[in-house]
Amino acid sequence: MASILEETTSAEFRPRLPPELLMLILEHLPPDAETLRQTCLVSKQCLSISQPYLFRHIRLSAPKATTDHARSPCSILYQVLLNSPYIALYIRHLTILSASSLPRAAIPLDRMWISSDETLPALLNILVNAKLQSFRVRLSGESWQDLPLALHSSIRSLVNSPSLRDVDFTGFDVVDAAMFKQSRIQRLKFSEMGELHVETESDAVETCSSEFSSLTLLDMDIGAVISWAVSSQSFRALRDLRLAFHPLTDIPNVEELLRHIAGTLESLHFQPVYARWSPDNFFRIGELPVLTSLRLSLGISVQSNPVPWVIFILRNLGHNRLQNLTIDLRIDNREVVQSLPWAELNSALCGPPLVNLQALVITLFLYQPRPPGMRALWNRDEEGTIRWLAGEIPRLLPSVAARDVFEVHELQLSFSRFFYWPGPLAWSDSES
Amino acid sequence: MVLLVTSDNEQFQTEKDIVERSVLIKNMLEDVGESDQPIPLPNVSSSVLKKVTQPSTGPTEIDVRGRYLSTASTTVESPSRPPILEQSQDETRKRTTDISEWDQKFITVDQEMLFEIILAANYLDIKSLLCRRWLQDGSQHDQGARPPEEIRKLFNIVNDFTPEEEAQIKKENEWAEDR
Incomplete structure (x- = not known):
């Protein structure tokens, strides 16, 4: 009894941190789940700050081989949300991944979990009226057409939920553009898409209420997007366009898309992968x-040497307000570097269309970035080439290097970070 | 060098790049321009200022909350400027690991000093001090989480959960994956 009294008294007289400062510390916590789990249990005030962070980003992937299907991550989360509905309001970002994104050590028992998990449609339905901001689905080994109708319906509802702003679909064999008609999505990203169905009814324009500000298209046919852009008002305010991996046959479509959105487009990112560059396909x-x-x-x-195309583009820039220009160079070897038309590039980068630049950035990448954990085995020649080139840039591009807006950076990123750059970097981080 | 004057009237000549970790002081310096005039810090004692201006706080100027937000955001703010140039996540993690030993020493202070440091960090607006691993277990090599009872003791917080409530929270949070 005496010890309890003593403890209580000493606790009362010990200094206390003002609650607002404790909140500040909790808000600055390192993002690891274990720390957040512990701080949730400190007090009700700490719980109210920590738990929203803990559930902020949900990633659903296949059950591990040892997991009973009835206890899949999806079904467990569904039970949690049924028992504690307020937690659904903490979820801001949802990622659903097919099995193949898992590391080899965790090969799933059921590779088709998105098609077969019966709790997934119900879980998504709960989130329709929550506060989800971004939604990402990656199908791999499963096709949209084979997903159950209930799941189609749930995904459509979620896409049209009032809070959702970002959608990122990868690996869909088919997508119906009508799905987005009534959505409030601002940023849309499609990767490795099969077909895009676009409705052609005359009332399509009138019933559309969505308005995209950013569109990213990786490795898919642009032609269907043109039809969509022309028949829908969703693109009337598009400010940001990112395109990567487009075949040569798609060039007319890229040009047409640019013409269609020319009046609003503020930022453009191209990542072409043509094997043969010639003035014919510039x-x-x-x-x-x-x-x-x-x-x-x-x-x-x-x-593949696209530098002549870059020079062509820079010399033929029309009227613009260009302030920022970045050129990422993914380099193969030193001989290739030495054969590039540096003098012409130097001249083009200082030409009249670019006089008002506020930032001119060149980033240098390895052609095959070193995989994690392979430092000892990796070919150091390529790394040496990048370092050498970074040092050579002032000699190769003397007029550019003299501009006070110029920066050169040598970056050693993983393959996926380079290729998925137009999209969210962090997504690929969370999968690695 | 910048001359700082603490609440107990001690004067400190400090490197400009160190004191500029404080947004408050940085703004003051921008306002007054190049000047030899001392900067008064009426809410910071000399013992606390010594602590918060230790040179080894250097590599921690990382807004962890910013990292948090970027973890799940699908927006790349400046399409023309690679976001990686602003701050690589890998680099952030590396730096965070590098400072753990220093952190461990830094947080080994009595409770009164701990609170004063946090109050000063708030007053001076030094985010890196607020996002230190106050809530992680400095005694563990891998910087595991500090148990709730230790956090309560450190910050003098009363446990206001019933055992049933505590059990329910544990059950809810069991699901949340490691980031």
């Missing part, structure tokens, strides 16, 4: 009167 950016940012990500190898 395309121009054309007249983009409000463009302020341009980024070109290029792979340079013995087989």
